[in-house]
Amino acid sequence: MLASVLSYGLQGIEGYPMQVEVDCREGGMPSFETVGLPGAAVKESRERVRSALLNSGLRFPYGPTTVNLAPADVRKEGPRYDLPIALGLLAASKQLPPEALRGLLVLGELSLDGRLRPITGVLPMLIRARADGVTRALLPLENAGEAACLEGMQAYGAESIGQAVAFLRGETAIEPVPVQDYEHLLRQTPASVDLAQVRGQYAAKRALEIAASGGHNLLLIGPPGSGKTLLARCLPGILPAMGFEEALETTRIHSAAGSREGLVTQRPFRAPHHTASAAALVGGGRDAMPGEISKAHNGVLFLDELPEFPRTVLEALRQPMEDGVVRVARVGAQCEYPARFSLVCAMNPCACGDYGSRVKACRCTPLAIERYLARVSGPLLDRIDLIVEMDFVPAEEALRQRAPGESSAEVRRRVERARALAAERYRGTGIYANAHLSGAQLEEHCALDEEGRRFLQAAMGRMKLSMRAYTRVLKLARTLADMEGEKKIGAGHVAEALSYRGTGDKYWKG
Ligand SMILES: Nc1ncnc2c1ncn2[C@@H]1O[C@H](COP(=O)(O)OP(=O)(O)OP(=O)(O)O)[C@@H](O)[C@H]1O
Ligand SMILES: [Mg+2]
Numbered sequence: 001m002l003a004s005v006l007s008y009g010l011q012g013i014e015g016y017p018m019q020v021e022v023d024c025r026e027g028g029m030p031s032f033e034t035v036g037l038p039g040a041a042v043k044e045s046r047e048r049v050r051s052a053l054l055n056s057g058l059r060f061p062y063g064p065t066t067v068n069l070a071p072a073d074v075r076k077e078g079p080r081y082d083l084p085i086a087l088g089l090l091a092a093s094k095q096l097p098p099e100a101l102r103g104l105l106v107l108g109e110l111s112l113d114g115r116l117r118p119i120t121g122v123l124p125m126l127i128r129a130r131a132d133g134v135t136r137a138l139l140p141l142e143n144a145g146e147a148a149c150l151e152g153m154q155a156y157g158a159e160s161i162g163q164a165v166a167f168l169r170g171e172t173a174i175e176p177v178p179v180q181d182y183e184h185l186l187r188q189t190p191a192s193v194d195l196a197q198v199r200g201q202y203a204a205k206r207a208l209e210i211a212a213s214g215g216h217n218l219l220l221i222g223p224p225g226s227g228k229t230l231l232a233r234c235l236p237g238i239l240p241a242m243g244f245e246e247a248l249e250t251t252r253i254h255s256a257a258g259s260r261e262g263l264v265t266q267r268p269f270r271a272p273h274h275t276a277s278a279a280a281l282v283g284g285g286r287d288a289m290p291g292e293i294s295k296a297h298n299g300v301l302f303l304d305e306l307p308e309f310p311r312t313v314l315e316a317l318r319q320p321m322e323d324g325v326v327r328v329a330r331v332g333a334q335c336e337y338p339a340r341f342s343l344v345c346a347m348n349p350c351a352c353g354d355y356g357s358r359v360k361a362c363r364c365t366p367l368a369i370e371r372y373l374a375r376v377s378g379p380l381l382d383r384i385d386l387i388v389e390m391d392f393v394p395a396e397e398a399l400r401q402r403a404p405g406e407s408s409a410e411v412r413r414r415v416e417r418a419r420a421l422a423a424e425r426y427r428g429t430g431i432y433a434n435a436h437l438s439g440a441q442l443e444e445h446c447a448l449d450e451e452g453r454r455f456l457q458a459a460m461g462r463m464k465l466s467m468r469a470y471t472r473v474l475k476l477a478r479t480l481a482d483m484e485g486e487k488k489i490g491a492g493h494v495a496e497a498l499s500y501r502g503t504g505d506k507y508w509k510g
Contacts, residue, residue, distance in 0.1 A: 002021065002023050003101070004101075005022070005085075005088045005091070006019060006020075006105050006106065007084040007105065009074065013121075019068075021067070022065070024063055028063050030064070031064045032046050032065045033065070034066075036072040039076055042077070042078070045082050048110045048112060053090075055112065067089075080108065080119040083138070096165065096169065097168075100168040103135070104136050105125075105136065109140070120255065122146045122260075123146045123248075123251055124256055126155070127150065130152055135152060135153060137153060137155045139157055144157025145260070146262050148262055151179050155177045156175075157174065180263070189409065190266045192233065192234060192236040195238065195405060195406060195407060195408045196407045198231055201393065203390075205405070208235060209238065209414065210476070210483070211385075213479050215435035216342060218343070218345070218387075219346075219347070219381075220345070220388055221348070221349050221388070222348070223359075223360060224353040224354075226390040226392045226393070227390060228346035232302050236267065237412065246432060247264055249298065249338065250264045250267075250268065257295060268295055268341075269300045270301050276292065281316065284328035291326070294337040296341035303344070306345040306346065307375035311377070314380055318383070325338050340436060342435060343383075343384070349373065350364040383472070385472050388500065417485075418483045421485065429441075434479045435475055452490045455491040459494070463505070465501075473497045473501065477494045477497040480493040480496055
């Protein structure tokens with residue numbers, strides 16, 4: 001008898017529908033064949049399914065059996081088809097009424113004793129399925145929570161194949177996962193170091209606020225102990241809340257990377273160590289998983305001690321920083337992961353760390369300083385909108401300041417106001433922040449007033465800005481205008497935006 005079970009596959013972070021067809025014949029030589037481009041883990045499914053069924057008091061059909069995974073032209077990876085294959089076998093051998101499976105999406109890995117194990121990438125598959133009109137899904141219990149952010153999808157979580165079968169036979173009930181109040185979760189205050197703890201460093205704090213307001217890239221440069229790491233760690237606390245669509249987009253990536261936490265409600269803040277490999281950072285490798293830069297999508301990628309990262313790793317960031325997506329190759333296919341993050345870096349300006357400090361004296365030779373700075377390439381620097389110097393605040397001076405600085409909560413309110421202006425401007429375009437504007441959209445959204453235009457023109461010639469630098473300055477000036485609630489960009493905004501490039505020139509161009 002023939003049975004068919006609806007399942008879904010995953011390519012990058014896109015789900016696609018897949019039919020698991022099972023044909024079992026009673027009598028004849030026992031055989032078991034899986035067709036439709038199964039990968040190794042899918043081929044091994046037979047052994048897991050056999051043990052799971054037998055250990056759950058169910059029958060494993062012994063006649064000639066064929067399992068077909070359609071469409072046949074896409075390679076199927078991973079153990080997520082164990083459950084649909086097992087249920088297909090049961091329906092084809094008349095142990096389950098076939099109508100129980102109609103319209104039901106089934107996913108899950110089996111362990112030998114019949115328990116269901118969680119799988120990766122459930123959310124993107126469910127989102128696609130819901131768009132395709134599927135309304136019911138049967139999943140491992142540990143994955144069912146991921147459906148809590150999807151209205152219109154009833155997700156049933158089962159602990160074992162035994163429980164799944166009893167449910168499908170109508171012998172036990174399983175309650176679908178309740179939909180959560182995500183709006184409330186999205187409004188929660190993120191846990192982070194509070195800005196009020198950072199004494200002095202007003203220029204750097206301002207730059208941090210600008211980066212948060214427009215999604216810009218930021219480099220903090222200064223001597224050891226000046227508070228670069230501390231300040232960067234304050235960023236999560238002032239980033240604006242994500243909207244639901246942004247949160248869903250972020251979660252799809254984390255789900256594909258193996259997280260089962262459900263909706264990601266806070267903007268990611270990823271801080272990989274400089275010993276991380278290029279594959280861990282950018283993505284790819286044997287299993288073609290999303291890397292740190294994709295996990296930082298809609299949030300922040302923090303590279304502390306920037307010059308310590310291998311050159312090859314830093315260079316690999318250049319293409320995704322430009323495109324907002326990263327393409328990773330894998331056997332037989334190529335997948336694309338979103339990677340639109342704001343890059344925040346911290347570094348010392350030289351090996352001893354004190355070059356440029358007004359408080360301490362540097363002990364490095366000019367050549368050594370040049371070599372140290374050259375570890376960060378020009379093209380990478382060109383992509384950084386805000387370069388800020390931090391100097392060491394002497395303790396006696398820091399302690400003299402009695403009044404605590406502004407709290408993260410206060411700054412975050414301002415950041416959200418600036419972002420709301422941008423969001424209003426970009427409504428319906430899929431853009432959420434000024435840093436994401438593409439060249440074609442610049443003219444429409446970054447109107448300068450007369451004085452601003454003249455100022456920018458003069459500066460372009462004087463500073464020999466590249467075209468990329470020019471667009472970046474313009475976007476940054478847009479954010480500065482938004483922070484003041486101004487519709488048009490003025491000369492003051494342009495001047496401040498240019499000053500952050502000037503700081504970079506001081507170190508890298510002498
Ligand atoms: N402006 C400041 N206000 C309050 N604490 C500070 C400030 N600057 C530094 N500190 C304290 O000094 C310590 C060192 O700061 P931090 O680790 O941020 O320095 P850093 O600039 O990252 O140094 P390194 O270059 O060595 O990485 C931290 O524990 C922090 O609490
Ligand atoms: Mg540090």
